[in-house]
Amino acid sequence: MILSLFIKLTRSPAWAKKTWNFWYNFAHLVDGRAGNLNFMNWGYAPKDTAGKILPLDPRDENDRFPLQMYYHTIGRRALAGLDVLEVGCGRGGGARSLMKYASPRSLTGIDLSARAIALNNKSNADRALSFRVGDAENIPFPDGSFDAVVNVESSHCYPNIKAFFSEVFRVLKSGGKFFYADFRIIEKMRSWIEAIESSGFVIQEKEDITADVLRSLNRDSLKKERLIRKRVPFFLRGYFRRFACTSDTEFYMSFVNGRRFYHRYLLVKP
Numbered sequence: 171m172i173l174s175l176f177i178k179l180t181r182s183p184a185w186a187k188k189t190w191n192f193w194y195n196f197a198h199l200v201d202g203r204a205g206n207l208n209f210m211n212w213g214y215a216p217k218d219t220a221g222k223i224l225p226l227d228p229r230d231e232n233d234r235f236p237l238q239m240y241y242h243t244i245g246r247r248a249l250a251g252l253d254v255l256e257v258g259c260g261r262g263g264g265a266r267s268l269m270k271y272a273s274p275r276s277l278t279g280i281d282l283s284a285r286a287i288a289l290n291n292k293s294n295a296d297r298a299l300s301f302r303v304g305d306a307e308n309i310p311f312p313d314g315s316f317d318a319v320v321n322v323e324s325s326h327c328y329p330n331i332k333a334f335f336s337e338v339f340r341v342l343k344s345g346g347k348f349f350y351a352d353f354r355i356i357e358k359m360r361s362w363i364e365a366i367e368s369s370g371f372v373i374q375e376k377e378d379i380t381a382d383v384l385r386s387l388n389r390d391s392l393k394k395e396r397l398i399r400k401r402v403p404f405f406l407r408g409y410f411r412r413f414a415c416t417s418d419t420e421f422y423m424s425f426v427n428g429r430r431f432y433h434r435y436l437l438v439k440p
């Protein structure tokens with residue numbers, strides 16, 4: 171019953187933002203105890219290369235698939251010399267790995283969750299990398315501040331997706347790149363794609379990566395299940411399984427049954 175109320179609230183334009191913010195602040199509190207959770211996306215594991223798309227520092231191997239989601243979202247490019255904004259940076263693992271494997275000049279991560287930002291700032295010693303609280307629908311930077319914007323598995327939480335696209339457009343320089351990945355349920359695909367197409371960006375790359383996300387979920391499901399059993403109190407495990415998309419959840423099955431799709435885009439500001 172609580173779960174269905176939660177789902178209803180995340181679908182209400184008036185309550186969605188507050189509900190997601192409550193949930194993520196709470197989730198960071200619970201999984202913060204694990205200390206080493208860096209990512210919250212569902213990962214990317216292509217078929218052809220045994221799931222691996224780049225050589226990793228062995229210390230990052232445990233996060234390979236969620237880290238690869240970032241690397242693939244930026245089109246496996248270097249970001250050298252660029253000032254990059256990440257919107258919805260969560261626990262900062264994506265931002266830290268882009269610094270390490272794509273070498274931008276600077277990377278600024280924003281997230282609605284004050285708890286996530288506090289955790290990121292606690293451990294961050296890199297002067298080119300910074301984190302602050304910020305809303306995707308009201309990005310706290312002047313026009314034309316960035317060369318690139320990254321957004322991974324976060325925009326499904328935003329009640330006003332058009333406001334988000336218009337904010338990304340505003341803070342990018344002309345010619346700036348928007349590296350974007352997220353999922354939608356089939357009923358919302360049309361309005362999502364229409365919002366992208368009418369955003370003013372040129373769609374330079376578009377890819378359905380549902381099968382690659384599913385492959386990553388299959389590979390990491392057992393690991394996540396173990397972590398949930400170890401760290402999460404019994405009565406909360408169902409929520410965390412849903413959030414982690416383990417293989418016994420309706421969310422996971424919706425990818426298998428073709429009811430939910432995961433896309434990656436490269437959008438360019440003319």
Ligand SMILES: C[S@@+](CC[C@H](N)C(=O)[O-])C[C@H]1O[C@@H](n2cnc3c(N)ncnc32)[C@H](O)[C@@H]1O
Nearest residue numbers: 194209210211258260281282283305306324327
């Ligand atoms: C599934 S997590 C993904 C985090 C990160 N991108 C990753 O892949 O690890 C979604 C993130 O979006 C953030 N978020 C939700 N609504 C937001 C908003 N309106 N503005 C900024 N961040 C938001 C949440 O707080 C959460 O950290």
